Amino acid sequence: MDVKLTWHTTKVAGRAAHYGSGGEGPALLFLHGWGLADRAFAAALSRLIAAGLKVYAPALPGFGGTEDLPADERTLAGYASWVSAFVKEAGLTEPVTVVGYSFGGGVAIRTAHDFPEVVGRLILVNSIGGSSWSDGRGVLKAISERPLWDWGLHLRADLRPNRQLARVLPVILRDAVPNLIRCPGAIWRVANLARTADLTGELAELKRRRLPVVIVWSSQDNVIGEVALMSLRAGLGEARVITVPGGHGWLLADPGRFGEVITNVLTVAEET
Template structure:
């Protein structure tokens, strides 16, 4: 038997507060926490973990209600997920971490840095939720009372394979003359393989129930109901990297520009032609970006005096960057009645 290398990915489990939590772990060195999106699981990071594990201890949990973790009738709010990340890190013996969050996981990552600033060294937001209300209309539909019946249909034999085949067929369709690229079948189904993969996991009744509880905590028929924009100013000393695909049909690319405006010191990396999963579309580039970002930025050390000053001062709109239209959109997102808690 060959020895297990540091970069070999292991699936491990810990029971915390009575619930089993699964996580992938690999590597050694400083801790790097990867948080997946709604309905997904830690396997979504499989193509980037081995490279990242050459430099860091990579921890990729299955959020409660997702993947191999337990799926109780529980609190699936963004703050609750942030608590779960803190608890897992404490159990694993890590008190400092660079956090990478995708989609819902981006909102959880931002909330984690707000709730537990002493833990956070750097922050990477990947197609993150929590900017404006805008979100894919399908998620708005699934948040409504008819969602249970819609998800129940996924359990019927042949439904998921049919969806997969239909999505592949439409995604491969040639561009229709005169139809803008923004609404072409190819672009609308840019992430079809990953989205169908996520849907396939929802055939399990406990998984679909947990998914609905999670979705309804962050989305209703009007769109996203929580925001990170009202706390962006608290990242003033925290190194922040934004990564987005410019053809994202789940969380629009415009959100990247607004987040970059509200976090003026942030870096924005655009994956041209990519959709909602840039780390799966180009895992090599993604891993290199994260490694370079960490190498170039020293870990922030929590300063309680500065934290108190920031919270006392509050948001400073005059520091937002971008054109007038972008800044106005940021102000609207902050003032539209949503909150991070």
């Protein structure tokens, strides 16, 4: 079996959409983070294909060659609606496991909330959606109060020189720069969506439905942080958390660990 993604272009809601797919077995939908797109995660996702999963990795609207959403749909609800339409276009008729990373985690939460027929299980990887953040003095504030420059400072700290930088930075630059050139407006709009995303109500509803949710977090994440993790977990009713080493981009730096963690989560789910 070929363990690599192959790349395709289709139409979703009448607009061009780019996506990667590959493998055989149970379906898994991967939603990428801010500034990047599907190709950046090819190495990590190939591990899931090798483990016997059928992986779908769309480039979200405004990224990776997928057309941006109409102006009145550029919200988390609009992204969730697009994901639902993509799932139908891909021919997936059963609820799927959705892995959402960073901004993609927020989209995954909203998709599970708005389209319960689409999502059978959530795996949130360093995801946005928590209601709180902490400033440099340890003061807790609402996530909507976090200034954009603070996200930028922590992203820079997350990419400070270390043994992972040589792996992560080339991947980020290869994806982020073309995205910025193709659709600069989407970069800034999505950054603002991520900065202000408080999905407390959606998380409470997923808790009420008892949707299976696992949170995967990296212990040195300088971008989102432990307070956001705690509020995300609390909103879900103390969801299971798996902690891994590394910064916000750990799955780019260590694709093998990503594949191992996700397949372990799914194996445990099948056994319970």
